[in-house]
Amino acid sequence: RKEVEQDPGPFNVPEGATVAFNCTYSNSASQSFFWYRQDCRKEPKLLMSVYSSGNEDGRFTAQLNRASQYISLLIRDSKLSDSATYLCVVRPGGSEKLVFGKGTKLTVNP
Amino acid sequence: DGGITQSPKYLFRKEGQNVTLSCEQNLNHDAMYWYRQDPGQGLRLIYYSQIVNDFQKGDIAEGYSVSREKKESFPLTVTSAQKNPTAFYLCASSSGTGGENEQFFGPGTRLTVL
Numbered sequence: 001r002k003e004v005e006q007d008p009g010p011f012n013v014p015e016g017a018t019v020a021f022n023c024t025y026s027n028s029a030s031q032s033f034f035w036y037r038q039d040c041r042k043e044p045k046l047l048m049s050v051y052s053s054g055n056e057d058g059r060f061t062a063q064l065n066r067a068s069q070y071i072s073l074l075i076r077d078s079k080l081s082d083s084a085t086y087l088c089v090v091r092p093g094g095s096e097k098l099v100f101g102k103g104t105k106l107t108v109n110p
Numbered sequence: 111d112g113g114i115t116q117s118p119k120y121l122f123r124k125e126g127q128n129v130t131l132s133c134e135q136n137l138n139h140d141a142m143y144w145y146r147q148d149p150g151q152g153l154r155l156i157y158y159s160q161i162v163n164d165f166q167k168g169d170i171a172e173g174y175s176v177s178r179e180k181k182e183s184f185p186l187t188v189t190s191a192q193k194n195p196t197a198f199y200l201c202a203s204s205s206g207t208g209g210e211n212e213q214f215f216g217p218g219t220r221l222t223v224l
Contacts, residue, residue, distance in 0.1 A: 032210055043200055043215035100153040
């Protein structure tokens with residue numbers, strides 16, 4: 001099993017749609033979780049950290065299920081500007097390093 | 111204006127040449143990282159440094175070298191021993207290496223070997 005695995009995508013959705021991305025991780029001792037966004041040919045940028053209780057930032061909601069070793073990102077009311085690749089990122093337990101998933105590409109269409 | 115800068119943005123190299131990529135940060139971060147990204151692939155860690163004058167190999171260190179003489183700077187040298195150096199290289203920094211310390215990225219350098 002890969003350390004961090006994401007939906008392969010790509011996702012093509014109309015403006016205003018709700019879209020959900022899933023991610024699984026293999027190290028049950030992992031402590032920190034993040035979603036990053038990467039635009040085409042640009043650097044990744046932090047979208048949000050993922051907390052055990054779940055967290056929301058405007059149209060974005062992140063959830064963590066430790067029992068299933070599963071992270072999700074929900075985007076409501078999609079905008080054209082949400083088009084990007086979304087990276088699931090995990091810090092395995094006891095590690096100084098982050099492990100990045102390959103990313104899921106989202107295209108929001110007018 | 112705090113941030114991470116990388117130079118050059120694009121770099122072309124002939125086979126057999128060493129080349130050094132620059133990374134500078136003014137965020138006063140202790141930790142710095144170098145990643146490589148290939149098309150359709152996730153980021154892979156090359157080297158990281160938690161403090162000045164100390165660094166550790168990441169998952170794909172072969173053919174690369176780094177130095178950390180100053181807190182603000184973490185240059186990466188791609189040597190001729192690196193078999194497939196063409197890639198997008200990203201430098202990142204964080205205030206620490208554990209817990210909720212997220213990493214902030216520079217704009218990247220695209221290296222092409224001719």
